[in-house]
Every structure is written in C-alpha cells, then in structure tokens.
Amino acid sequence: MKNITMTELNQHISSITRDVIERGEPVVVTKRGRPVLRLVPEVPAAADPLAALIATGKASPPTSMSSKTVRRAPVTLSRPLDELLDEERADAEF
Incomplete structure (x- = not known):
C-alpha cells in the first residue's frame, strides 16, 4: 500500500486517482505523519x-x-404484506 501526504494528494490528485483505479492498489493519505484517509478502487456491484x-x-x-x-x-x-402490517400496527397498543 502506497503512502502519500495530503499536499501530494492536492497537487497530483488526477494521477493518483488514475493509478488507484488502474492498478487497484489502495493509497493511504497522511497529514503530519498520521493516516487520515484511504483511497481504494470501487468494486463493481455483484448480483450476489x-x-x-x-x-x-x-x-x-x-x-x-x-x-x-x-x-x-x-x-x-x-394478503399483501403491507395490509398485514397495517392491521398489526392498528392492533398494537402504544
């Protein structure tokens, strides 16, 4: 996993995000030496x-x-579930 500073991210955001997308490797962004966020590629939604x-x-x-x-x-x-729930809610005591 690659580490970069917040300044580097601000100066090179296009190339950094392109690398994350193309290589699939996450990048950790640090501020004053402490990790503050992580850029990870989006995984395509699966049916399952x-x-x-x-x-x-x-x-x-x-x-x-x-x-x-x-x-x-x-x-x-x-009957439809909505009707059954409405009936159940009407019978409930609040």
Missing part, C-alpha cells in the same frame, strides 16, 4: 453480495453446507 465479499477477500466461502445455510421455500401470504 457474498460473492462480492469473497472476491475482495473480506469473506471466505463456506467449506460445507449445513442445515442452517439451506434456503427455505418462500412463504405464501393470504
């Missing part, structure tokens, strides 16, 4: 948020499937 976290290294894929990770079938409601 877990896949995006795995791709960036912030999560690891499951090693086995347990009964807790199996998706359940969707529940069919007798």
Whole structure:
C-alpha cells in the first residue's frame, strides 16, 4: 500500500486517482505523519453480495453446507404484506 501526504494528494490528485483505479492498489493519505484517509478502487456491484465479499477477500466461502445455510421455500401470504402490517400496527397498543 502506497503512502502519500495530503499536499501530494492536492497537487497530483488526477494521477493518483488514475493509478488507484488502474492498478487497484489502495493509497493511504497522511497529514503530519498520521493516516487520515484511504483511497481504494470501487468494486463493481455483484448480483450476489457474498460473492462480492469473497472476491475482495473480506469473506471466505463456506467449506460445507449445513442445515442452517439451506434456503427455505418462500412463504405464501393470504394478503399483501403491507395490509398485514397495517392491521398489526392498528392492533398494537402504544
């Protein structure tokens, strides 16, 4: 990870941001020797948020499937959810 000063960022912001985007390497900006912000490239949004976290290294894929990770079938409601919530809220005592 590259470190630069706030002055360097102000003087060369275009080239620094271009490097971050093209190389994908984060840059830490310091002010008086202390880190104050980090420039990181934006990760494209994935249809699956877990896949995006795995791709960036912030999560690891499951090693086995347990009964807790199996998706359940969707529940069919007798009426729209908004109506059911409105009815429930009307019955609540405040």
